Each structure stands twice: as structure tokens, then as C-alpha cells.
Amino acid sequence: xxxxxxxxxxxxxxxxxxxxxxxxxxxxxxxxxxxxxxxxxxxxxxxxxxxxxxxxxxxxxxxxxxxxxxxxxxxxxxxxxxxxxxxxxxxxxxxxxxxxxxxxxxxxxxxxxxxxxxxxxxxxxxxxxxxxxxxxxxxxxxxxxxxxxxxxxxxxxxxxxxxxxxxxxxxxxxxxxxxxxxxxxxxxxxxxxxxxxxxxxxxxxxxxxxxxxxxxxxxxxxxxxxxxxxxxxxxxxxxxxxxxxxxxxxxxxxxxxxxxxx
Amino acid sequence: xxxxxxxxxxxxxxxxxxxxxxxxxxxxxxxxxxxxxxxxxxxxxxxxxxxxxxxxxxxxxxxxxxxxxxxxxxxxxxxxxxxxxxxxxxxxxxxxxxxxxxxxxxxxxxxxxxxxxxxxxxxxxxxxxxxxxxxxxxxxxxxxxxxxxxxxxxxxxxxxxxxxxxxxxxxxxxxxxxxxxxxxxxxxxxxxxxxxxxxxxxxxxxxxxxxxxxxxxxxxxxxxxxxxxxxxxxxxxxxxxxxxxxxxxxxxxxxxxxxxxx
DNA sequence: TAAGCTGGTGAATAATCCGTGAGTTTTTAT
DNA sequence: ATAAAAACTCACGGATTATTCACCAGCTTA
Numbered sequence: 001x002x003x004x005x006x007x008x009x010x011x012x013x014x015x016x017x018x019x020x021x022x023x024x025x026x027x028x029x030x031x032x033x034x035x036x037x038x039x040x041x042x043x044x045x046x047x048x049x050x051x052x053x054x055x056x057x058x059x060x061x062x063x064x065x066x067x068x069x070x071x072x073x074x075x076x077x078x079x080x081x082x083x084x085x086x087x088x089x090x091x092x093x094x095x096x097x098x099x100x101x102x103x104x105x106x107x108x109x110x111x112x113x114x115x116x117x118x119x120x121x122x123x124x125x126x127x128x129x130x131x132x133x134x135x136x137x138x139x140x141x142x143x144x145x146x147x148x149x150x151x152x153x154x155x156x157x158x159x160x161x162x163x164x165x166x167x168x169x170x171x172x173x174x175x176x177x178x179x180x181x182x183x184x185x186x187x188x189x190x191x192x193x194x195x196x197x198x199x200x201x202x203x204x205x206x207x208x209x210x211x212x213x214x215x216x217x218x219x220x221x222x223x224x225x226x227x228x229x230x231x232x233x234x235x236x237x238x239x240x241x242x243x244x245x246x247x248x249x250x251x252x253x254x255x256x257x258x259x260x261x262x
Numbered sequence: 263x264x265x266x267x268x269x270x271x272x273x274x275x276x277x278x279x280x281x282x283x284x285x286x287x288x289x290x291x292x293x294x295x296x297x298x299x300x301x302x303x304x305x306x307x308x309x310x311x312x313x314x315x316x317x318x319x320x321x322x323x324x325x326x327x328x329x330x331x332x333x334x335x336x337x338x339x340x341x342x343x344x345x346x347x348x349x350x351x352x353x354x355x356x357x358x359x360x361x362x363x364x365x366x367x368x369x370x371x372x373x374x375x376x377x378x379x380x381x382x383x384x385x386x387x388x389x390x391x392x393x394x395x396x397x398x399x400x401x402x403x404x405x406x407x408x409x410x411x412x413x414x415x416x417x418x419x420x421x422x423x424x425x426x427x428x429x430x431x432x433x434x435x436x437x438x439x440x441x442x443x444x445x446x447x448x449x450x451x452x453x454x455x456x457x458x459x460x461x462x463x464x465x466x467x468x469x470x471x472x473x474x475x476x477x478x479x480x481x482x483x484x485x486x487x488x489x490x491x492x493x494x495x496x497x498x499x500x501x502x503x504x505x506x507x508x509x510x511x512x513x514x515x516x517x518x519x520x521x522x523x524x
Numbered sequence: 525t526a527a528g529c530t531g532g533t534g535a536a537t538a539a540t541c542c543g544t545g546a547g548t549t550t551t552t553a554t
Numbered sequence: 555a556t557a558a559a560a561a562c563t564c565a566c567g568g569a570t571t572a573t574t575c576a577c578c579a580g581c582t583t584a
Contacts, residue, residue: 095380103391116375118357129365156454156519157512170570175506177571178514189367202331205338215573217531222571249531432559439560477562479542486543511542513571 002026002131005055006035007042007074008090009064013114017123021059024124026131039070046077057130058087062098075106084137086130090114090123109133147188148260157181161230161237169225179204180222187247187258194250194257213254220247220256263291264393267317269304269336270297270352271326275376279385283321286386289393301332308339313464319392320349324360337368343464345455346399348392352376352385371395409450410522419443423492423499431487441466442484449509449520456512456519475516482509482518 004021008014014035022033034055036042058078062071075087086109089102094113102108109130112123136143145152151160159166159176168174176184186195186203195203201211224247227237240246245259266283270276276297284295296317298304320340324333337349348371351364356375364370371392374385407414413422421428421438430436448465449457457465463473486509489499502508507521 095378095384099384100387103387104394108391110372113378116357122357122361125362125365129370132366153454156456156521168570173505174570175513178512179572202335210573212573213530214575217533218573221532252530254530430559436559441561472562474562475541476564479544480562483543513541516541 001029001032002057003032003053003055004034004127005042005058005078006033007037007039007059007064007071008035008061009037009039009070010061011037013061013090017120020120020124021127024127026124026128039064039074042074043077046074046081049081054082055085056134057127058085059127060087060089062089062091062102063093068098068101072101072106075108079107084134086134088112088126088130145185145188147191147258148262150188150260152185152188154185157185159184161227164230166226166230169222169229172229176226177222180219180226183216183219184223184247184258187256191258191260194253194255196253196255199255216254216256223247263294264289264319265294265315265317266296266389267304267320267340268295268297269299269301269321269326269333270323271299271301271332272323273299275323275352279382282382282386283389286389301326301336304336305339308336308343311343312470313467316344316464317347318396319389320347321389322349322351324351324353324364325355330360330363334363334368337370341369343460346396348396350374350388350392407447407450409453409520410524412450412522414447414450416447421446423489426492428488428492431484431491434491438488439484442481442488445478445481446485446509446520449518453520453522456515456517458515458517461517478516478518485509 006014006021008017014037018033018035022031024031034045036045058075060071060074062068064070071089071091078085078087087107089099089108089111091098091102091111092114093099094111094115099111102111110126112119112126116122132143143154145154149162152158153160157178159181166176168176175181182204183200186200197211197213197216198208200216201208204211224238224241227246228235231237237246240261241248245261247256248259249256268276268283270279276299280295280297284293286293296307298307320337322333322336324330326332333351333353340347340349349369350372351361351370352374353360353364354376355361356373356377361373364373372388374381374388378384407416411424414420415422421443428438430438444466445462448462459473459475459478460470462478463470466473486500486503489508490497493499499508502523503510507523509518510521511518
């Protein structure tokens with residue numbers, strides 16, 4: 001559950017974004033949103049918060065109630081307590097001195113203009129990215145991808161399915177071969193968008209002359225049997241695929257995609 | 263001197279920003295700007311760059327010459343060589359799928375809309391902030407080296423495995439040779455990320471002309487036998503490696519990585 | 525109903541990678 | 555200057571990985 005700490009003085013923005021923020025898929029669970037309309041109230045709350053209330057991310061308006069510095073004072077209070085808390089600004093004053101101060105002096109993780117097309121989506125993307133970056137830092141640089149029961153360590157390229165490491169189906173003592181690993185990673189990254197043979201070839205930096213659809217299919221086969229092997233050759237994963245989860249074929253575009261099991 | 267790597271396919275943007283970027287006060291010194299108009303040219307350049315040319319920051323356009331993926335392929339080439347290089351996108355397509363891909367999948371440090379008020383200043387602020395963050399991160403990374411049963415004294419360069427000092431396998435009275443020691447250190451530092459031949463060559467400040475994969479393998483062999491020797495030539499360490507711990511081959515990209523035994 | 529397409533499969537082949545030993549060049553120390 | 559050490563090259567075999575091929579089943583369309 002992602003905990004968001006949000007300070008915003010104008011009700012219409014709160015109305016507009018709160019539902020979006022609550023329902024955004026940040027970590028696969030519902031989010032907890034704590035909103036304050038006044039900087040003072042926010043600061044009082046911060047003063048009494050303990051580590052168990054520690055938010056994962058703060059969203060601030062810089063200019064509030066006529067004061068340029070209102071948001072920054074909240075930021076300082078937060079950073080004093082949790083120096084590594086990522087802070088995003090959400091403001092109407094992009095391109096102004098306020099943005100400059102936020103970015104260059106107040107350790108803002110990001111500064112998002114309220115007036116831009118598709119703002120709800122942009123907000124979610126950026127929050128998600130900030131949380132991901134934060135998590136990567138905390139895990140000792142062990143960045144990872146996670147989707148349901150699947151976990152990919154993007155540095156060591158180990159893949160875990162329900163906690164079990166995926167191995168090479170032809171030789172269970174060896175790790176999964178490189179190309180299947182890469183393909184799986186791309187599929188999960190782009191999930192739930194399908195990846196065509198062409199796109200995969202591009203991502204693998206392989207020549208389309210060399211990388212054919214037959215080829216792609218073969219690697220998918222390897223992956224599926226690796227999953228099956230991780231479950232003890234029960235064929236459970238293959239079934240899952242046929243039910244439209246896991247590694248699924250797209251229909252008629254030489255494409256596959258990844259669909260989380262949860 | 264801040265080194266910026268910039269890929270932008272439209273001349274008018276280059277004309278508009280290059281003077282600004284060159285003169286921006288990023289670190290008190292004049293900046294070095296390397297601009298490419300074509301993604302292919304940029305990628306070729308990246309392939310031949312060594313660590314001494316390593317840019318401090320990359321500025322990319324995502325959508326170039328009609329392809330959505332052009333900028334991302336440059337990003338991948340850069341990150342492959344320097345996984346920690348901050349990458350900023352400068353694009354006309356904010357709020358679109360391109361921004362989403364950049365932020366959520368391509369580890370963009372930032373995504374800046376070209377069309378916004380005061381764009382020159384915003385660009386400079388954000389570049390400056392990204393550089394600052396990068397620097398702060400680098401300073402925080404200096405920690406002692408210890409990984410499972412392995413211990414490296416970074417001052418005296420002695421290496422201990424299970425408390426036993428690693429010696430030169432060809433002549434047990436002599437210490438481990440310098441290059442293997444360095445390689446081991448880099449592997450452990452970057453653990454569990456694999457290091458390709460190219461990356462090792464960069465880290466050793468050796469010419470890629472001189473430092474080949476055969477070479478890398480040779481040093482790995484030396485290291486493995488040094489570990490074995492420290493255990494009394496039992497071959498215990500070699501076994502460990504085959505089980506995916508210790509010094510492990512990555513299976514692809516001519517790379518090895520270090521995986522702690524604990 | 526047959527032809528055309530997609531997707532799954534097993535086996536065979538081709539390509540690549542990795543470990544190794546022995547030899548050569550370069551660097552370093554005496 | 556000389557010898558030892560270190561770094562680097564080269565070539566080979568075995569193993570792993572990637573690709574290709576042939577075939578089948580199911581579905582859609584002519």
C-alpha cells in the first residue's frame with residue numbers, strides 16, 4: 001500500500017485528483033491518501049507522525065494561500081524528519097521562479113505543471129516512477145520488476161515465479177538462457193501491451209532478417225516450460241496461459257503479451 | 263566541465279538551445295556539448311566512446327525521424343554502457359504514450375515538454391538538478407567492500423576469502439596480480455550487475471583494442487584458481503561458480519558478475 | 525471441403541559461448 | 555641489461571544456446 005501525503009489549498013484540485021490518486025495502480029494495492037488544505041495543519045501533523053506513518057511520497061503545492069514559500073516550508077519539515085522522502089510539486093507556476101526554487105534548492109524529485117494535457121495520467125506516471133526509483137534505492141540498488149507472482153531482478157537478471165527461481169528447462173541446474181530472459185523482461189515491462197516479432201527484434205537489437213516469428217515462438221515455449229518446471233512440472237502455468245494469463249498470444253499479429261496472474 | 267550528450271533531429275531546436283546549453287552555469291565551468299542529429303550516428307559514437315568521454319548527462323528527443331522508438335534505442339545504448347547515466351527527454355509529446363514509456367519503462371530521469379513558457383530556463387534548472395542528484399548519489403556510494411565470505415581491503419588491496427588471503431595461483435608466495443584484483447573489485451562493487459568486456463575495459467582504463475574478451479576470461483580463470491587455491495585446491499569454489507555463486511558467467515554479452523555466497 | 529493462416533511442438537542443425545593449456549609480448553623489478 | 559612476472563593471444567573442444575525445419579491441430583475464409 002502506497003502512502004501519499006498531499007498538501008493542496010484549492011478544493012477543486014483536490015476534488016479532481018483525489019479519486020485518481022486513490023485508485024491509481026502504484027504498487028498493485030489500493031493507496032492511502034492523506035490530504036491537507038493548509039500548510040500549518042500539514043506541519044502539525046508531520047510533527048506528531050511516527051515512522052510507522054511515514055509516507056512513501058509527498059505531493060505539495062508550492063504557492064499556497066498567497067505565499068510562495070508555504071509549500072517549501074512543508075517540504076523542509078518533511079525532509080528534516082525523513083531526508084530521503086521523495087517530494088513532488090504540483091503547481092500552476094511552471095517556468096517561474098517557484099519551479100526554479102523547487103528544483104534547484106528544495107530537492108524536489110519532480111515538478112509537475114497543473115495545466116497540461118492529460119494531467120491525471122502524467123501525475124500517476126510520475127508518482128509511480130518516483131516510487132520505483134525510491135524502492136530501487138532502498139533495496140540497495142536492487143532494481144526489480146514485479147507483476148503478480150513474478151519478480152525480475154533487473155540487475156542480476158534472476159527471475160522468480162512464486163518465489164522459485166526460474167531455471168533452464170533443459171538443464172535445471174543452469175539459469176534461464178539469456179534471450180528468453182530478455183524477452184520475458186520486455187513482455188513484463190510492456191505489459192499488458194503485446195509485443196510483435198518486429199518489436200522484440202528491435203528490443204533485442206537483433207536483425208529482423210535473423211529473428212523470425214518461429215524464433216520468437218521457440219523462446220516463448222522455453223519460457224513457458226521454465227515456468228512449468230518452477231511449479232514442479234504440473235503444467236499449471238500452461239493452463240494459466242490458456243486462460244489468458246501469464247504469457248499469452250495476442251491472436252493474429254505474431255505477438256505475445258504478459259498478463260499478471262493477480 | 264559538464265559534458266552533455268544531446269540527440270535532436272530538428273535543426274531549429276538545436277539552434278535555439280545550443281548556445282543556452284553551452285553557456286549555462288551548471289558547475290561553474292563552460293560546458294562541453296556533443297550534439298547528434300541522427301540516432302544512428304549517436305549510437306555509433308556511443309559504441310566507440312570510452313570512460314574518459316563519458317558524458318555527465320544525456321538529453322534525448324524521444325520521437326525522431328518518424329519513429330517513436332528512436333530516442334529509446336539511444337537510451338538503451340547509453341544505459342548499457344553506463345547504467346547510472348542520467349537521461350533527460352526533451353520532447354514535443356508530453357502527456358502522451360511517449361512520455362509514459364520514457365518515464366515508466368526507460369528510466370528517464372526527467373521528461374521536459376518543449377512547448378512551455380520559459381523553456382530555456384526550465385531546461386537549465388532541470389539539467390542542473392539532475393547533475394546535482396547524480397553527484398550526491400556518487401558521494402554516497404563509498405562503502406566498505408564485503409560480500410559474504412569475501413573481504414577486500416580497499417586501501418591495501420588485500421583480498422580475503424573465508425579469512426584466507428588470496429595469492430597468485432602460479433606462485434603462492436606472491437600476491438594476486440593487479441589486474442585480477444581490480445577486476446574482482448569491480449565485480450564486487452557492481453554486484454550483482456554483470457560487467458561486460460567493454461565495461462571492464464572502460465573501468466581498467468584500457469583500450470578496447472587491447473583488452474579483449476579472451477583476456478577477460480583469462481583473468482577470470484586466474485581469479486577462480488586463486489579462490490580454489492585459498493581453499494586448498496579443493497575445487498570447491500569452481501563448483502560454487504557452476505551453481506551460480508561467486509564469479510559467474512552471465513551467458514551473454516561476454517559478461518561476468520559476482521554473486522555473494524551467503 | 526480445401527486452402528491459408530496462426531500457434532504449439534519435437535528434433536536437428538547452426539552459431540555462440542566458455543573453459544583451458546600453451547605460447548608470446550609487454551611491463552616491472554633487480 | 556636481464557630475468558621474472560604479468561598481461562595478452564591463440565586455437566581447440568565441449569557445452570550451451572539460438573535458429574531452422576517439418577509437422578500437426580485448430581480456426582477462418584473462399
